Amino acid sequence: MAEFTATVFQNEFLPDGGTDVHAIVTVDCSGAGTAGQTGSGAAGEIVIIDTSGSMGQSAMAAAKQAAQAALTEIVDGTYFAVISGNGAAFLAYPLVNSGPAMVPMNEATRAEATDAISRLRSGGGTEISTWLDMAGVLFTSVPQVVQRHAILLTDGENNEPAPVLDEAIARATGFYQCDCRGVGVDWKVEEIRRIAQALLGTVDIIARPETMAADFQAMMQTAMARGVANAELRVWTPQGAQILFVRQVSPTVEDLTHRRTAVNDLTGGYPTGAWSDESRDYHVAVRLAAKAVGQEQLAARVQLAIGDEVKAQGLVKAKWSDDSELTTRIDQQVAHYTGQTELALAIQEGLAAKAAGNEELATTKLGRAVQLAKETGNEEATSKLRKVVDVEDEEAGTVRLKKTVEKADEMALDTASTKTTRVRQ
Amino acid sequence: MTETPAASAQTCPHCGALLETDAKFCEACGKAVGAETAAAPAATGEPSPLDDVSPISAVTARPGTAAPEAAAGSRAPCLQCGGAVDDDGYCTQCGTKAPDPRDHFEEQPAPWVGGVCDRGIRHHRNEDAMAMAVDGPRVVLVVCDGVSNTVDSHIGSMNAAHAVLDVLRPPLPRGLGVPESRDAAITRLFTDAAAAGQRAIAATVPEDVPNPPSCTLVAAVLDDDVVHFCGIGDSRIYLLPDAGDGQMLTVDDSMAQLLILGGTPRAEAEASKQAHSITKWLGKDSVEIVPRVGQVRVTGPGWLLACSDGLWNYASEPAAIQEQIAAAGSDDPLVIARHLVAFANASGGQDNIAAALARVGKNADAAPAPVAAHGGETDG
Numbered sequence: 001m002a003e004f005t006a007t008v009f010q011n012e013f014l015p016d017g018g019t020d021v022h023a024i025v026t027v028d029c030s031g032a033g034t035a036g037q038t039g040s041g042a043a044g045e046i047v048i049i050d051t052s053g054s055m056g057q058s059a060m061a062a063a064k065q066a067a068q069a070a071l072t073e074i075v076d077g078t079y080f081a082v083i084s085g086n087g088a089a090f091l092a093y094p095l096v097n098s099g100p101a102m103v104p105m106n107e108a109t110r111a112e113a114t115d116a117i118s119r120l121r122s123g124g125g126t127e128i129s130t131w132l133d134m135a136g137v138l139f140t141s142v143p144q145v146v147q148r149h150a151i152l153l154t155d156g157e158n159n160e161p162a163p164v165l166d167e168a169i170a171r172a173t174g175f176y177q178c179d180c181r182g183v184g185v186d187w188k189v190e191e192i193r194r195i196a197q198a199l200l201g202t203v204d205i206i207a208r209p210e211t212m213a214a215d216f217q218a219m220m221q222t223a224m225a226r227g228v229a230n231a232e233l234r235v236w237t238p239q240g241a242q243i244l245f246v247r248q249v250s251p252t253v254e255d256l257t258h259r260r261t262a263v264n265d266l267t268g269g270y271p272t273g274a275w276s277d278e279s280r281d282y283h284v285a286v287r288l289a290a291k292a293v294g295q296e297q298l299a300a301r302v303q304l305a306i307g308d309e310v311k312a313q314g315l316v317k318a319k320w321s322d323d324s325e326l327t328t329r330i331d332q333q334v335a336h337y338t339g340q341t342e343l344a345l346a347i348q349e350g351l352a353a354k355a356a357g358n359e360e361l362a363t364t365k366l367g368r369a370v371q372l373a374k375e376t377g378n379e380e381a382t383s384k385l386r387k388v389v390d391v392e393d394e395e396a397g398t399v400r401l402k403k404t405v406e407k408a409d410e411m412a413l414d415t416a417s418t419k420t421t422r423v424r425q
Numbered sequence: 426m427t428e429t430p431a432a433s434a435q436t437c438p439h440c441g442a443l444l445e446t447d448a449k450f451c452e453a454c455g456k457a458v459g460a461e462t463a464a465a466p467a468a469t470g471e472p473s474p475l476d477d478v479s480p481i482s483a484v485t486a487r488p489g490t491a492a493p494e495a496a497a498g499s500r501a502p503c504l505q506c507g508g509a510v511d512d513d514g515y516c517t518q519c520g521t522k523a524p525d526p527r528d529h530f531e532e533q534p535a536p537w538v539g540g541v542c543d544r545g546i547r548h549h550r551n552e553d554a555m556a557m558a559v560d561g562p563r564v565v566l567v568v569c570d571g572v573s574n575t576v577d578s579h580i581g582s583m584n585a586a587h588a589v590l591d592v593l594r595p596p597l598p599r600g601l602g603v604p605e606s607r608d609a610a611i612t613r614l615f616t617d618a619a620a621a622g623q624r625a626i627a628a629t630v631p632e633d634v635p636n637p638p639s640c641t642l643v644a645a646v647l648d649d650d651v652v653h654f655c656g657i658g659d660s661r662i663y664l665l666p667d668a669g670d671g672q673m674l675t676v677d678d679s680m681a682q683l684l685i686l687g688g689t690p691r692a693e694a695e696a697s698k699q700a701h702s703i704t705k706w707l708g709k710d711s712v713e714i715v716p717r718v719g720q721v722r723v724t725g726p727g728w729l730l731a732c733s734d735g736l737w738n739y740a741s742e743p744a745a746i747q748e749q750i751a752a753a754g755s756d757d758p759l760v761i762a763r764h765l766v767a768f769a770n771a772s773g774g775q776d777n778i779a780a781a782l783a784r785v786g787k788n789a790d791a792a793p794a795p796v797a798a799h800g801g802e803t804d805g
Contacts (some may be wrong), residue, residue: 238520
C-alpha cells in the first residue's frame with residue numbers, strides 16, 4: 001500500500017500588512033508497487049511510433065527497435081497496443097477489427113507485437129491529432145483499464161493547424177498520460193511540450209537514434225513502477241483568500257494553476273497523474289487578507305488525495321509579526337524554486353527570441369538564465385546553456401550568442417529547461 | 426464557580442457557541458447557561474488529576490498525557506467566524522488558529538484560590554505550568570517555568586508541576602511531634618516532591634534526546650496559618666498582606682541573585698544580561714535538585730502568590746505586586762491573577778506568565794512575620 005507524506009517549507013512570518021504566503025510542499029510516495037498490480041485496476045500502455053515519410057531508414061530502424069525494447073519492459077498482464085502514425089493513425093497491434101483493441105501482455109502477444117512492429121514501413125505526413133485520438137479510442141475499448149499511459153515518438157513538425165492539435169490534446173487531457181520523445185532536429189519542441197505538459201508526461205530529444213532503445217526502455221520502466229494510478233493535489237484556502245499559483249517545481253516545472261477543479265467551495269484539485277516511489281515538490285502561493293500583528297492563521301492545507309481519500313497533508317501558515325528579523329527571511333526552498341522557475345522561463349523566452357531573430361532579447365534572456373543556473377546550482381542547465389552561448393561573466397549574466405550552434409543542442413536546452421534541481425541540504 | 430478552564434473550552438449547551446468566561450447567558454442564542462455548563466468540557470474521558478474534593482481544570486494536561494488538543498474530542502467553534510475547527514487546530518472556513526488550551530489556562534479549585542497561566546506575547550508556546558489543590562483550609566500552589574530552548578519543556582514543566590502537587594497534596598507530616606522533627610519531615614517532603622518533579626520531567630522525552638527539557642520549581646503549602654515553601658530556579662513565592670510590607674519568601678537560583686549577594690542592587694542585577702540564567706533547575710541534566718525550603722507564619726489577611734519570572738520581570742519588589750493586586754480591585758483570586766497576567770502582557774509579555782494566588786490570614790490582623798527557617802539555605 002502506497003504511503004504519502006507531505007513536508008512544508010516556508011517562512012510563515014508576514015510583516016504588518018503582508019498578504020502573500022509562499023510555501024514549498026514536498027510530497028513523498030513510498031511503497032507504490034507496480035502499475036496494474038495493486039488491486040486498484042488494470043494498467044494500459046500504448047506505444048505510438050511516427051511512421052511518416054520523413055523518418056529515414058536509420059531513424060525508422062531505431063524507432064522499431066526502441067518500440068520493441070519498450071515492449072520487453074511492459075509487465076505481463078498489462079493491456080497494451082501499438083499505433084503507427086503518419087497522416088492518419090493505424091492500429092499496428094493487436095490486429096482486431098472490432099471489440100477491445102488492447103490485449104494483455106504475455107509471451108505470445110509480445111512476440112506478435114514485436115513482429116508487427118518489424119513490418120512497419122514509413123510514408124505519408126504527420127498529423128498527431130489523429131494519433132492522440134486513436135489512443136483515446138483504444139483506451140476506451142478496455143474499460144477495465146484505469147491507469148492509462150502512452151509513449152509517443154515523432155521526428156517531424158505537425159502538419160496540422162494548431163487548433164486541431166490543441167483540440168485533440170484537450171480530448172486526451174485527464175484521460176491518459178503521455179511521455180513524448182522527438183528524434184532528430186526537425187520536430188518542434190514547443191509543439192510536443194504542449195502535448196506532454198497537458199498529458200502529465202515528459203518531453204525530451206533523442207539526438208542520436210542509437211540511444212533510442214535505452215531511452216524507451218527507461219521510460220517504460222518508469223511507467224511500470226507507477227503503482228499509484230492517479231492522485232490529486234488538493235489545496236484548501238480560507239474563505240476570501242486567493243490562490244496566486246500552484247506549480248509543480250520538482251522534478252520539472254509545471255504550472256497547475258489553471259488546471260484546478262473544484263472539490264468544494266474552498267478546496268481545489270490539481271491533477272498529478274500516476275505515482276511511483278518518488279518525491280515531488282509543489283510551490284503554492286496564496287494571498288490573504290492581512291491580519292493584526294500577533295495573529296496566526298492557516299493559509300493553506302495542501303493534501304495529496306487518491307479518490308476521496310486524503311493520504312497526506314501539509315499546513316501552510318501565516319503569522320503576522322513586527323519583528324523584521326523574522327519577516328524578511330526568505331525560505332531557502334522558496335527562493336531556490338522561484339529562481340528555477342524563472343530559469344525555465346528565461347531559457348524558453350531566450351530561445352524563442354533567438355528563433356525569431358531578436359538577438360538582443362535572446363542575449364538578455366539567456367544571460368539571465370546563465371546567472372540563475374549558477375545561483376540555483378543547476379549544473380545541467382549551465383552545461384546546456386554553454387553550448388548555445390559564450391559566457392563572459394557568469395555571475396553578472398553577461399553572454400554572447402554563439403555564431404554556430406548545433407540545432408540539437410538548442411533543442412536539448414529547450415526540452416531540459418523545465419527540469420529542476422533540488423536544494424542541496 | 427468552582428472551575429474555570431480556558432475560555433475557549435466553554436461552549437453553550439444549547440447551541441454550541443463559545444461562551445465568555447463566567448457567562449450567565451449565551452451571546453449567540455440568548456439562553457441561560459448554568460454553573461453545570463462550565464463543568465461539561467471536563468468530560469474528556471481522562472480521569473481528573475485531582476480527587477473529587479478539589480476539582481481542577483479539565484483542559485490542563487495531565488502528567489504523561491498527550492498534548493491538550495488530542496484530548497479535545499469536540500473542538501469549540503472558531504472564535505473568528507464560528508466555523509468548525511479541524512483536528513489540525515485551524516478553522517475549516519477562515520483558517521484562524523483556534524487557541525491552544527495550553528497557551529492560556531485558568532484554575533480555581535476554591536473561591537479563595539485561583540491562578541492563570543498564559544503564553545504571554547513574545548513566546549510561541551507556553552512553557553510555564555501551574556498546579557494547585559485545596560483540602561479544607563489547606564492549599565498547595567505549584568509553579569514550574571519550562572526552560573526555553575529545551576525539547577518539549579512545555580510538556581515537561583506541566584508533568585513536573587503535577588508530580589510535585591501529587592507529593593504535596595496529602596496532609597503534611599507531623600514528624601515525632603516536636604518542632605525540629607516536624608520541620609525535618611517537611612524538608613524531606615519538599616525534597617521528595619522535587620525529586621518526583623525531576624523524574625516526571627525526565628520521563629517526558631526519550632533517553633537520547635540531546636537537549637532534554639528542564640524547568641524551575643516553586644511550591645507553597647499553607648497549613649494552619651503557616652506557609653511552607655520551596656524553590657529551585659528563579660520562580661518565586663511572595664507573601665503579600667493587604668496592609669504593610671510584602672515579602673519575597675524564596676531566593677532565586679540565578680545569576681542575578683549571585684550579583685545581589687555580591688552587592689549589586691536588585692534592580693540593577695535583575696536588568697543585567699545574564700540575570701535570567703538559572704543556576705539550579707529540574708531536568709535530566711540537572712546536578713542539584715535539593716530545593717531551598719522555608720516557612721513563615723501568616724499573621725494578617727493578604728495573598729500568597731506563586732509566580733514565574735514572566736510576572737516578576739515587571740514587578741519584582743513586593744510593593745509593586747501589591748500595587749497591582751490593589752489595582753485589580755477584587756477579592757476574587759482569579760480576577761486578580763487575570764489582572765496580573767494582563768499587567769505583564771501590557772508591560773511587554775516577553776515571557777510566559779504563571780500567577781497562582783491563595784487568600785491567607787482571613788482572621789488575623791497583625792502584619793506577617795517570619796517565625797522560623799529550616800533546612801538547606803533558607804531565607805525568610
